[in-house]
Amino acid sequence: MEPRKTKTRRRWRLRSRSSLIVATVLLQAVVIGLGWWGTMQLTRVGLASRVRERIVDENSRAVTHLAGVLSRDGVATDAGEAQRLVEHFQLPGHTALAVLDSRGRVKHHPHLKRQPGLEGADIGGTPVTLSPGNEVIMLRDLRPGTVLTGEAVLFGRRCVLSVRRAEGSGDKIIAYQSFEGVAQAEDRFVRGVMLWLGVAGIAVLGLTIFGSIVLVRYYDTALMRFNHTLNLEAEQRTKRAVAIRNALVFGLAKLADYRDTDTGKHLERICGYCELLSRELAGAHAEIDRAWIDRLKLASSMHDIGKVGIPDSILLKPGALTACERRLMETHATIGADTLIAIRDRVGDDDLLNMSIQVALSHHEKWNGTGYPSGLVGEQIPLCARIVALADMYDALTSKRVYKDAIGHAKAREIILASRGTHFDPAVVDAFERCEERFDIVRQAGQPETDAVELSFLQRTVEEIASERRHAA
Ligand SMILES: [Fe+2]
Numbered sequence: 141m142e143p144r145k146t147k148t149r150r151r152w153r154l155r156s157r158s159s160l161i162v163a164t165v166l167l168q169a170v171v172i173g174l175g176w177w178g179t180m181q182l183t184r185v186g187l188a189s190r191v192r193e194r195i196v197d198e199n200s201r202a203v204t205h206l207a208g209v210l211s212r213d214g215v216a217t218d219a220g221e222a223q224r225l226v227e228h229f230q231l232p233g234h235t236a237l238a239v240l241d242s243r244g245r246v247k248h249h250p251h252l253k254r255q256p257g258l259e260g261a262d263i264g265g266t267p268v269t270l271s272p273g274n275e276v277i278m279l280r281d282l283r284p285g286t287v288l289t290g291e292a293v294l295f296g297r298r299c300v301l302s303v304r305r306a307e308g309s310g311d312k313i314i315a316y317q318s319f320e321g322v323a324q325a326e327d328r329f330v331r332g333v334m335l336w337l338g339v340a341g342i343a344v345l346g347l348t349i350f351g352s353i354v355l356v357r358y359y360d361t362a363l364m365r366f367n368h369t370l371n372l373e374a375e376q377r378t379k380r381a382v383a384i385r386n387a388l389v390f391g392l393a394k395l396a397d398y399r400d401t402d403t404g405k406h407l408e409r410i411c412g413y414c415e416l417l418s419r420e421l422a423g424a425h426a427e428i429d430r431a432w433i434d435r436l437k438l439a440s441s442m443h444d445i446g447k448v449g450i451p452d453s454i455l456l457k458p459g460a461l462t463a464c465e466r467r468l469m470e471t472h473a474t475i476g477a478d479t480l481i482a483i484r485d486r487v488g489d490d491d492l493l494n495m496s497i498q499v500a501l502s503h504h505e506k507w508n509g510t511g512y513p514s515g516l517v518g519e520q521i522p523l524c525a526r527i528v529a530l531a532d533m534y535d536a537l538t539s540k541r542v543y544k545d546a547i548g549h550a551k552a553r554e555i556i557l558a559s560r561g562t563h564f565d566p567a568v569v570d571a572f573e574r575c576e577e578r579f580d581i582v583r584q585a586g587q588p589e590t591d592a593v594e595l596s597f598l599q600r601t602v603e604e605i606a607s608e609r610r611h612a613a
């Protein structure tokens with residue numbers, strides 16, 4: 141059966157302040173662009189018809205004005221003056237003027253000189269579609285008392301036109317503009333409006349870009365400040381929580397130590413020895429770093445925590461243990477590990493607890509596999525436990541007990557070197573050899589100045605009670 145392919149969706153994230161600004165600006169540009177395009181689509185037709193209306197209005201005003209001028213006494217009869225007026229009358233765009241007589245023949249036109257056949261041309265039969273109303277009427281039949289507007293084909297081109305009759309002469313003054321001219325005027329106007337709207341859109345976009353940058357920067361900075369404060373607070377709380385945890389762990393180990401024969405500053409010295417060995421081994425083991433060493437220093441204090449579960453008759457026995465007692469004593473490794481595993485089950489996975497479990501369970505394992513409780517061989521034994529094993533042995537050898545004397549550093553060194561590859565990891569022994577002088581310094585600093593035996597609290601109390609009883613007897 142073919143394995144099912146799982147689709148992994150990659151989420152796009154805004155990872156920086158500049159990408160957030162770019163995204164905001166792009167969004168705004170799209171919105172403004174769509175707004176501009178939509179506005180133009182909606183208003184284009186209206187704008188064009190406004191242009192056409194304006195042209196018709198201007199033409200109407202022009203013919204009214206010209207009709208008034210041509211009706212003045214004397215002017216209407218002066219053909220030359222009338223022609224001059226037609227030629228020089230200023231009208232916007234491509235609007236042209238023409239004067240027809242009452243029968244519809246061309247009397248005056250700006251192109252009269254260039255087109256000789258134009259004068260007298262009879263265009264009276266041209267049908268005109270009036271607007272509003274769409275009534276069709278011949279040009280010659282128009283009798284406009286006011287301005288009439290409409291559409292017609294004049295001089296070979298389809299045009300919009302305005303017509304007014306001059307009082308007195310009855311001439312018809314026509315202002316007309318071709319459809320092409322009207323369309324060009326419409327286009328020019330719409331393009332102008334589009335341009336201005338575009339400029340306004342760009343200005344708005346510029347303002348929004350500026351505003352976005354200012355706002356994004358402001359909120360981003362505020363957010364960063366807030367995050368920084370939160371991080372500091374979280375860091376402080378974490379540090380405090382770790383400190384409390386470490387203190388509790390060490391306290392727990394110390395509590396267990398009250399029942400042990402390993403007394404006095406045994407735990408502190410073990411910490412010191414483990415730190416020395418770890419530093420020496422750091423080059424050869426990538427996992428050993430500052431945090432690892434700190435963990436080991438604390439975890440090493442829990443190596444014998446399981447002795448809490450060993451009966452006093454065995455734990456405090458001054459003489460040699462029987463085989464059965466020894467077996468019971470050896471269970472302290474498992475008891476300690478089980479206790480720590482129970483804690484881990486409650487608090488969840490934790491590096492310190494993991495290492496403490498390894499140390500508690502395996503600190504009596506031997507490199508050659510003759511240790512307990514599992515008989516692990518070589519690198520099957522966790523590195524932390526291999527280090528603690530040597531540190532614990534060195535401290536046991538160099539400390540005085542009720543059942544034995546302390547031996548000196550040199551002798552302890554000899555024993556440890558002799559155990560290279562049998563009891564201890566050769567690499568750990570080599571590390572010890574490199575820093576053995578510092579071991580001796582730590583030992584001297586952590587051991588009592590007197591030659592007295594380091595008794596546990598329990599042992600001291602038992603002895604004091606026995607002494608009191610002796611005195612009483
Ligand atoms: Fe132990």
Ligand SMILES: [Fe+2]
Pocket residue numbers: 402443444532
């Ligand atoms: Fe110990």
